Amino acid sequence: MSFSFERISTDDSGARLGKMLTPHGSVNTPAFLPVGTQGTVKSLTPEELGELGVEILLANTYHLYLRPGHELIARLGGLHRFMHWDGPILTDSGGFQVFSLAKLRKLSDEGVTFQSHLDGSKHLLTPEKAIEIQEALGSDIMMCLDECTPYPATREECRRSLELTLDWARRCKERHRSQGGALFGIVQGGMFEDLRAEAVEALTRLDFQGYALGGLSVGEPKDLMLRMAAHTLPRLPEALPRYVMGVGHPLDLIELVSLGADFFDCVIPTRNARNGQLFVETGTLNICNAAHRDDDAPVDSACSCYTCRHYSRAYLRHLFMARELLAYRLNTIHNIHFFMTLMRRMREAIQQRGLARFKESFCSRWVRIEGKERLQKSRFVSMVPKN
Secondary structure (H helix, E strand, O other), X not given: OOOEEEXXXXXXXXXXXXXXXXXXXXXXXXXXXXXXXXXOOOOOOHHHHHHOOOOOEEEOHHHHHHOOOHHHHHHOOOHHHHHOOOOOEEEOOOHHHHHHHOOOEEEXXXXXXXXXXXXXXXXXXXXXXXXXXXXXXXOOEEEOOOOOOOOOOOHHHHHHHHHHHHHHHHHHHHHOOOOOOEEEEEEOOOOOHHHHHHHHHHHHHOOOOEEEEOOOOOOOOHHHHHHHHHHHHHHOOOOOOEEEOOOOOHHHHHHHHHOOOOEEEOOHHHHHXXXXXXXXXXXXXXXXXXXXXXXXXOOOOOOOOHHHHHOOHHHHHHHHHOOOHHHHHHHHHHHHHHHHHHHHHHHHHHHOOOHHHHHHHHHHHOOOEOOEOOOOOOOOHHHOOOO
């Protein structure tokens, strides 16, 4: 099966209901992709992810290239077989990790030379190499190598970064084999509307199979992030999927779906679970709080996940404070279930042309702490895996 996208219906708000078809199955959109950085969503099995309603995962090109190596994975039958996941896999290009994790890096027109954060070994990642790695992994959706423009950045810095990203996109397209997975272009341009529009115009001329918004949720104010998305998303081809990279707060997901985004990825549900923060209908619950020490209630009485059906807040707090591995598993099950349920409810609302009502109802119940969301830190957070 080749890659295709069907736009089934739209909502008055601009939200889209759709379906992506890939060589490893279909994905209902709007969708959320849990992050399986190193070929695994931390603490869960592929079977558990499927039971939670996950249809597609994200895996990380940078990490899998460095360890265990894309050539080894290819020899063992590709990433799907290697990690025992039958559904679709999207891989990023590795560019963001190079710029955020590598010990030393040097950017050039050819690509980026970097030292591994694992052992200090030197590597050159070019657009051609990024495609080679992703094709060896057997990705269903591959991303072009891009430079993720930091925030803040001057207009001149954003201009140089965009020109490099567009040149790399052209080279990725030339290297991409038609029998491989679908290739998406990435819209950069910083926080400048005209540069974002220029990026869309240039990328759509290259005729990718889908388009992503990069360089958002990188430290800019929330209203600025939404303004860039509102400016850019309607300019992308209506008949192709629209992917917003690295955004995952529930309120942001609802806003961006309303603007016409189709799918997202983020570490928020899994990383926050390992930090003891659980998502509920009214906001977030920090399981390490002393108030939960003798609380026999589930995390969320309205939730039907395995964790909420079988375990109390008191038990989950005990596990977390004792640093038991089961705490991370049960918390992650709950958070992924919450996100999958949220996406399903949004799809149902779009189908009924009622996303605006759903958005108003959901946001009105969300509790803000001191006017903003914040993760309560504990002395155990530093002991939790970061990826």
